[in-house]
Amino acid sequence: MDKEYVKLLLLLLVLLHHVDSASIIRSLPGFEGPLPFELETGYIGVGEAEEVQLFYYFIKSERNPEEDPLLLWLSGGPGCSSLSGLLYENGPVTIKMDGYSGGIPSLVSTTYSWTKIANMIYLDQPVGSGFSYSKTPLLDDIPSDTGEAKRVHEFLQKWLDKHPDFVSNPFYVAGNSYSGKVVPAIVQEISKGNYICCKPQVNLQGYVLGDPVTAIDIDDNYQIPFAHGMALISDELYEVRNISMLFFLSFFLAINRNEVANKQKKQKKHLKNVSIFVQSLKRRCRRNYINVDPRNAECLKLIKDFKKLTSGINVLHILLPRCEESSPNCYRYKYTLSSYWANDVSVRDTLQVEKGSKIKWVRCNRNIRYRKDIISSVPYHKNNSVNGYSSLIFSGDHDMVIPFFGTEAWIRSLNYSIIDDWRPWMINNQVAGYTRTYANKMTFATIKGGGHTLDPKQMESFIMFQRWISGQRM
Template identity: 35%
Template structure:
């Protein structure tokens, strides 16, 4: 009898161990993708993580296991910028597992080929649509689309805690947070939340080892003052104009309100206005202008979010560096994607392949994304958000993180 009890106790412990070490959810596994005829070189997963049940707040992810050694290779979270742009931009156009060949007809899907330079060659990649309202991420409570830098960091941290619970076999892997453009804010603020959570004993502990930022927003003054020297260094403005603007602005291009400085800065803007700001050697696909929007049609409560006391000239320089378009800046308001994207695409960006692929019903079903009838069309950059730029300069975030060894 005693022997039988010991056996039962052992079996119970074994079952508990198996349950608590359950691996990736099979319901999230992607078995095939229309347009790709080969075999995946590693496992792909996608789906939703609910971070607020009461609001029905859900963040969507696409996860690609490393092709080398998934159990040991780092887990890398990728975030695109905006704010308001889907991280599937990085998946489709930058370092995802596939290269996309445009469809030959209007009624066929793009053809997918394996990307020999994919980051998933050596890393476990999480592509996250964040904040809620971006890409396939959504909430049943529209108040969640009023958000900001710090709320985005808190929500993304909540996602990570739940994601690593869903994929416990990756909890011990080195973990890195990465991104570009306005993710220069997303990444260090999220990394700081992770460090804070680990110190507070939140479980699971996230094995954060570092973070990566490419072409990132960092600080309004330093970023703003770098634009003119950068344009000159790239040969986009003449030596004479650079000399004139430097003299007129006394080296302060960011918040100098003198008439002479404004005049010379206008000439700099004129020189670079028709360029593709993402790749100066490539033409603009959509041109560089945005449709005008009627500011009077916006609800007064939402207009409050963009109000600022900064002078017009300063706002132009502050938000020219923060947005992936050269936004029109109107008196008293900082425009958001909701105001900028009135039925137009992001200037210079040819997003036809991603837009067609991610809005195809068969693709959405395969990657476990909600139907268009439920959450709307996938857009490269959304017009749903009303976004507070409330984190300020990233210099202190970088200082604290690097001094802590990240």
């Protein structure tokens, strides 16, 4: 057989393989009737031998897919499936909670999907998340923050190569929680690629982050001030009140000066005891509540008291109860139902999941091997600002995992001037949150009553995103 013919045949087989790796989905198990939006699922291989197969869900904009922005959505973890974002935060369908009695859970349409105004790629990354898998054991090439920035960039290049109609669309990287470490690095990687090496060029415009992990010494350090501001811990535990001044005033008002002198002597020892009792977290820990010097016994004791006081709080949303995800009465029961749905054989067949690639789908895979090698994402934010990329950073104001106090702090550290100062943003003449815009094209917003993820506040998050992405004043 002619060698050129063999090469051509092999090339044709490769091309056919790539075409077959993506499937248009017209209907989904559990959803009545045909889908009212265009869904594609598939794998993109990354790495030298494409041993890592990253699974994605692509949903075209329901408005004008040819011109609307293209967003790549990453869920946190690391190890959480992007299906969680699709079903519970900003996608066009969700799991129906009411009336479940077994079998495949029902899916229903949502009202405030970001796909109303944007094309969305929901990506399962790193490998091991959702339906993404590796053809070979990853012995040395363990996923990491910086490694994922490169892999996601490679994914995007290959995805756009297969979807050339979207190359010119304004492109944004988006995500929440732990993706706050990775998304700014991905933006930097894409930006560098546009200048140095890579085709097709990505029409990169900016990024969106919700309740983003940034750095432990920022995020975790602001949990205690947040707890104090939310009345979860007392004033006395958080900061010293000037009790000795109160005693002085009481003595001063005494009628008999001798009585005052006697009281002062009697209270001298008592005042020492009081001062020990009211030693505060802020003073004894010097506002550093992590990596505490083991010799600082007073600080460690106070942190222990803090943890005891807040042990009954749902840190993901302090207004919602702590409950077991497997309980039908728990607001998190929907996550259990999504596991039932994604592990159903008919669902996997419909989504064209590679047979044998995953024994069990889990919403968040906590067992993946992963290196957290970005200590702080602040330098990436600075670099992205210098390069002119816009950003929307938002926080649910009842999230204690990544308190908005800390997010505000690292944004302030960028030292950009304020061009639109702190103010409420409104929906139907009601306060939906507060916002501020900086000269580096960064907008910070809170969602009033929101938690660590968008699921309780889909309407507010949609309107916030719609205004920002269209350049309106929020």
